[in-house]
Amino acid sequence: MTIPHPPRTGRTRLAAALGVTLLLAAGTGASAIAAPLDPAGTTPVAQKAPPTPAPTPDFGPNVTVFDPSMPVSEIQATVDAVNARQIDNEMGTEREALLFLPGTYGTDAQPLQFRVGYYTEVAGLGASPSDVTINGKIEVYNRCLDDNGTTNCIALNNFWRTLSNLTLKVNGAGQDGCRATANFWAVSQAVSLRRVNVTGGTLSLMDYCTAGPQFASGGYLADSRAGTIVNGSQQQWFTRNSEIGSWSNGVWNAVFSGTEGAPADGTFPDPPYTTLNQTPVSREKPYLVADPSGAYGVRVPAAQSNSRGISWGDGTTAGRTIPLSEFFVARPGDSVQAINTALARGKHLLLTPGVYDIAQTIAVKRADTVVLGLGHATLTAVDGATPLRVADVPGVVIAGVTIDGGTVNSPVLLQVGTRNGNNGAPHSDPQNPTTLSDVYFRIGGPHVGKADVSLEVNSDNVLIDHTWVWRADHGIAGSFGWDVSTGRNGVIVNGDNVTATGLFVEHYQEYNVIWNGENGRTVFFQNELPYDPPNQAAWQHDGVLGWAGYKVADDVKHHTLWGGGSYIFTNVDPTIHASHGFEVPETPGVVLNHVLTVNLGAGTIDHVVNDAGAPVSNANTGTPSYLVRYP
Incomplete structure (x- = not known):
C-alpha cells in the first residue's frame, strides 16, 4: 500500500541572476555606485532602472525550479528527498518535476549526483542543452525485488521517468568502485532521454553493478549526443536523430533512425541492428524554457522530413516559442469546463x-x-x-x-x-x-x-x-x-x-x-x-x-x-x-x-x-x- 506524503508548499523557486545581484546590492555593507556624469562632467546622467525580473510562475507544489546560485548541498538534499519518495513508488499518485535554470550545477570536487525515481521529470530550462550543465550524474539503477532488496536486481519495471534538455558532464567522484565507471540509465518502457548532451564519460543503459540478472527492456533516446554507450542487457532499444560515438551490442532488437555514428545495417540478425539513414517524419518534443529575464515560454519544434542528427547542433532548434502567458496552467482539481473554455479561447x-x-x-x-x-x-x-x-x-x-x-x-x-x-x-x-x-x-x-x-x-x-x-x-x-x-x-x-x-x-x-x-x-x-x-x-x-x-x-x-x-x-x-x-x-x-x-x-x-x-x-x-x- 502506498502512503501519500503530506502536501508540500513553497517548492516552486526562481532566482534569476539579476535578482540575486539586486539582493546582494541591497544587503548590509553594499557599496554605493556613483552615477555617471554627462560629457561636460557636471550633471549626473539619469539612469534607467534595471529591468524587473519576470514573476515566478506558479507551477504548484510538485515543481521545483533550481538556479545555479543555490548551494550544491541544498540542491542535493532536495533531489535526494524527491528520489526517496519516488524510487519505489511504482503505482503511486505523486508526480514531480525538477527544473534547472541556465547555469552550471555541481563542481569537480563537489559533483551533483542523484537518482531519478518514478513519475519524475528532470529537465533544463535553456534554449539549448548546453545552457544547463550538471557536473555529476543523473542515474537510474536496478531495483532489487527479493530478499529485502538484495537479489533479483532488474530494470524491467523501471518505467515513467524523463531526462531532457541539459548537458551531463559525467563525474563519478566519491562514488565507490563500479558506480564510478559510468552514468547508469537502467530503464524500460515509458522512459525518454531527449535533448541530452552526455560528455566526459560512458552512458550505460544497463546497471551492471548490482547482483543479477540485470535484465532491462527499454527504451528511447532522441535528439541527443553521447560518446560511448553501453547497451548491455537491453532487450530492445530505439535511438532516433542523435549523435553517438560507439554502441556496445544488441540483444534482440536495436533500431537506429537518422542517427550519426549508428552501427551499420546489413547483417541482421547478427548483430540485431536495424539502421535507417534518415527518419521519414520527425518532430522533437516541446520543452519549457526561461529567458535571461526569467520569462517562461514553451519552445515547439518544427516538423521535419527525412531528417538526420540532432536538432540543436547549429543553434536553436527550428520552431516557435509560445509565451507562458498564452497557456492555461492547470492543476489537479481544475474543472474540465475551465480547461475547455480556455482552449476554446485560443x-x-x-x-x-x-x-x-x-x-x-x-x-x-x-x-x-x-x-x-x-x-x-x-x-x-x-x-x-x-x-x-x-x-x-x-x-x-x-x-x-x-x-x-x-x-x-x-x-x-x-x-x-x-x-x-x-x-x-x-x-x-x-x-x-x-x-x-x-x-x-x-x-x-x-x-x-x-x-x-x-x-x-x-x-x-x-x-x-x-x-x-x-x-x-x-x-x-x-x-x-x-x-x-x-x-x-x-x-x-x-x-x-x-x-x-x-x-x-x-x-x-x-x-x-x-x-x-x-x-x-x-x-x-x-x-x-x-x-x-x-x-x-x-x-x-x-x-x-x-x-x-x-x-x-x-x-x-x-x-x-x-x-x-x-x-x-x-x-x-x-x-x-x-x-x-x-x-x-x-x-x-x-x-x-x-x-x-x-x-x-x-x-x-x-x-x-x-x-x-x-x-x-x-x-x-x-x-x-x-x-x-x-x-
Whole structure:
C-alpha cells in the first residue's frame, strides 16, 4: 500500500541572476555606485532602472525550479528527498518535476549526483542543452525485488521517468568502485532521454553493478549526443536523430533512425541492428524554457522530413516559442469546463504534475494547439469518459501526458480526429503533422482500468513519437487480470500517412495494434502479448489461435515496418498458442523489415509473420525467431 506524503508548499523557486545581484546590492555593507556624469562632467546622467525580473510562475507544489546560485548541498538534499519518495513508488499518485535554470550545477570536487525515481521529470530550462550543465550524474539503477532488496536486481519495471534538455558532464567522484565507471540509465518502457548532451564519460543503459540478472527492456533516446554507450542487457532499444560515438551490442532488437555514428545495417540478425539513414517524419518534443529575464515560454519544434542528427547542433532548434502567458496552467482539481473554455479561447494547455480525474472530455479543437504535461501529469477516466479528444485539424501537439482507464469502461482514451467533417477547415498537413510525444496509456496497474481502445487515430498525417500503450500485467493487488482490467485493442490507426517512431504496445486482449490506414510507417515496434488468457478457448478467433500483436488490415495496399518484436509469456496457461506475431495482407506494397518473435518462458508463437518464420516455445526460451524481410 502506498502512503501519500503530506502536501508540500513553497517548492516552486526562481532566482534569476539579476535578482540575486539586486539582493546582494541591497544587503548590509553594499557599496554605493556613483552615477555617471554627462560629457561636460557636471550633471549626473539619469539612469534607467534595471529591468524587473519576470514573476515566478506558479507551477504548484510538485515543481521545483533550481538556479545555479543555490548551494550544491541544498540542491542535493532536495533531489535526494524527491528520489526517496519516488524510487519505489511504482503505482503511486505523486508526480514531480525538477527544473534547472541556465547555469552550471555541481563542481569537480563537489559533483551533483542523484537518482531519478518514478513519475519524475528532470529537465533544463535553456534554449539549448548546453545552457544547463550538471557536473555529476543523473542515474537510474536496478531495483532489487527479493530478499529485502538484495537479489533479483532488474530494470524491467523501471518505467515513467524523463531526462531532457541539459548537458551531463559525467563525474563519478566519491562514488565507490563500479558506480564510478559510468552514468547508469537502467530503464524500460515509458522512459525518454531527449535533448541530452552526455560528455566526459560512458552512458550505460544497463546497471551492471548490482547482483543479477540485470535484465532491462527499454527504451528511447532522441535528439541527443553521447560518446560511448553501453547497451548491455537491453532487450530492445530505439535511438532516433542523435549523435553517438560507439554502441556496445544488441540483444534482440536495436533500431537506429537518422542517427550519426549508428552501427551499420546489413547483417541482421547478427548483430540485431536495424539502421535507417534518415527518419521519414520527425518532430522533437516541446520543452519549457526561461529567458535571461526569467520569462517562461514553451519552445515547439518544427516538423521535419527525412531528417538526420540532432536538432540543436547549429543553434536553436527550428520552431516557435509560445509565451507562458498564452497557456492555461492547470492543476489537479481544475474543472474540465475551465480547461475547455480556455482552449476554446485560443489558449494552450500546460498540465502541472499530478493526477487529474476526467469525467468529461478535454476537447482540443483548434489547429496548432499545444498540450504539454510536466512531471508525468496523468489524466484518469471517470464514469467511462474519453479523457482527451483532438479534432481533425493539423499541427496539434500532445506531449508528456499519461492517460489511464478508469473503473467504468471507456470507448477510447485518446481519440485523434473523428472524420465527421471539419467546417471547411483543413483536416491535416503533411508538413505540420499532429504529433504525440511521450504519451503513455495504462489499463490497470495503480487501480482497475477499462477501455475498449486506448489510442484511436482517425486523422491523416499524424506522427506518433514514442508511446507506451500498456494493459497491466502487474500492479496493486486486485487491479489487473483477464476479467478485471479489460482492454480490447491498444492502438487503432484509421488515418492515412500516419508514422510511428517508437511504438510500444503490450498485453491487450485482442489485436494490440490494428492499422487500417494507407501508407502507414512504423520505425520500431515492441510488443508483449497478454500474459493472462485463462485458456485457449478464451483467446482465439475465426479458427486462428490467439491474436497477433500487429495487424495490418486485409485491404491495405501500402505499409512499412522497420524493426519489430512480439513476445509471448502466457503464464496463466503455458499451453496457449498464438498462430503468429504479425498478421499482414499478402501484397507487394506491405513490407516488414527485421521482425522477430520470442518466448519469455511460457506459451508458443507458431510463426513470425502470417505462416512464415519458425515457432518460439519453451523449447527455445529467449532465442528469437527472426525474419529479415517479409514478403
